Amino acid sequence: MRHITVFLSATLLLAGCASERAEIPPAELQVRTSRAVAANDALIERMLATSEASLEADVAAGRRPSIDVLTLSGGADWGAFGAGFLHAWAQRPAADPLAMPEFDLITGISTGSLIAPYTAMGKHAEVLALFRNSDPEWSEARVFSSLFSGQSLYDISKLEQAIDANTDKTVLPALLAPGAPRRNILIATTDVDLGILRAWDFTELAADRERLRGVQRAAIAIPAAFEPVLVDGTLQCDAGILMQLVAVAQPERLAAFMKRWNAAHPQQPMRLRYWIVANNRVAEPPTTVQPTWHGMFGRSMAMMLKAGVTAPLTLLWLQTEVLKGDGLDVEFRWTAIPADFPIDLSIPPFDQRITHALSDLGREIGNRPDPWNRQPPSPIRRP
Numbered sequence: 001m002r003h004i005t006v007f008l009s010a011t012l013l014l015a016g017c018a019s020e021r022a023e024i025p026p027a028e029l030q031v032r033t034s035r036a037v038a039a040n041d042a043l044i045e046r047m048l049a050t051s052e053a054s055l056e057a058d059v060a061a062g063r064r065p066s067i068d069v070l071t072l073s074g075g076a077d078w079g080a081f082g083a084g085f086l087h088a089w090a091q092r093p094a095a096d097p098l099a100m101p102e103f104d105l106i107t108g109i110s111t112g113s114l115i116a117p118y119t120a121m122g123k124h125a126e127v128l129a130l131f132r133n134s135d136p137e138w139s140e141a142r143v144f145s146s147l148f149s150g151q152s153l154y155d156i157s158k159l160e161q162a163i164d165a166n167t168d169k170t171v172l173p174a175l176l177a178p179g180a181p182r183r184n185i186l187i188a189t190t191d192v193d194l195g196i197l198r199a200w201d202f203t204e205l206a207a208d209r210e211r212l213r214g215v216q217r218a219a220i221a222i223p224a225a226f227e228p229v230l231v232d233g234t235l236q237c238d239a240g241i242l243m244q245l246v247a248v249a250q251p252e253r254l255a256a257f258m259k260r261w262n263a264a265h266p267q268q269p270m271r272l273r274y275w276i277v278a279n280n281r282v283a284e285p286p287t288t289v290q291p292t293w294h295g296m297f298g299r300s301m302a303m304m305l306k307a308g309v310t311a312p313l314t315l316l317w318l319q320t321e322v323l324k325g326d327g328l329d330v331e332f333r334w335t336a337i338p339a340d341f342p343i344d345l346s347i348p349p350f351d352q353r354i355t356h357a358l359s360d361l362g363r364e365i366g367n368r369p370d371p372w373n374r375q376p377p378s379p380i381r382r383p
Helices: 004-013 026-060 076-089 111-120 124-132 143-149 157-175 209-219 251-264 293-325 352-366
Strands: 066-072 105-109 185-191 196-201 229-231 234-238 271-278 329-336
Touching: 026 066, 026 185, 026 196, 026 251, 066 111, 076 111, 076 124, 076 271, 076 352, 105 111, 111 124, 111 157, 111 185, 111 209, 124 157, 124 352, 157 209, 185 209, 209 229, 209 234, 251 293, 271 293, 293 329
Parallel strands: 066 105, 066 271, 105 185, 271 329
Antiparallel strands: 185 196, 185 234, 229 234
């Protein structure tokens, strides 16, 4: 995370003059936690149920029955990498074995939650343009005033306006058009009151514009940097503090679903394919670190954030190995920003020097004959 030592210094000095929220009674917190967990489980079940209809459609069309899941990580303005990669991938000819499929589920965290609905609607050029037209004014520092107000360290009202305008212009008309197929788009936040990840159905949220706006803002609310958002009475922020990729499906649930299908369709067994785009590095490039508190803190925080990418990547890979061990057809692929790609961290967030360089990189990698990794990253070797 950029400018991390500034964030810490401000936190240490923060006077805490902001008004306090009323305490939620412990019993009520337990009730809300149970409801949130049940809502998460119900959403996953609904999305599995719709997958069966997709498999039936594949069989009816003479295609191999497949469930394709696209997972998009967090990364703030580094989401330009994913936007560029997806734009290039979408242009592969259909006959290419690695052509972009029609996704049955798209999940996104933080900047991935911004990209996900565009990808679901095939609006690759539009989300690429959003990142390439980025502006440093989208996140204006207000560190000094935050010391006394308790507000977030950055004002992102202009970023929120850009997201709102593009959602209204590009995403919602396509998503809600009469006769448009229902899209499974799962975006995530962290409920910091309840201490759990919350999964949200973007298509369901789209029916209530204000509620969608609140969840969208919460999904990108990096703690301390951007303002958190109250949704349903509890405080929500960026899911990246728990994980940088949505990796919540239970392998036993997936195995049971795949086995039921295969038993009912022995001549048309299904396959499950994970496609993962990490808008981040999976390792920090080598550098000389100064033995000061801020030098050590900044470097260790950067490395910890990378673990938020590598841990769920490894979890998803392990899930595929468990399923394959059951004789099921499962594939796992991922791509990320190379560790040795130079990124000047002194440049302000959303500066076009960064978003152009990363979107160009994404397009270059997306155009390679095979841009995918198939083994998980390891902390003991360079990717």
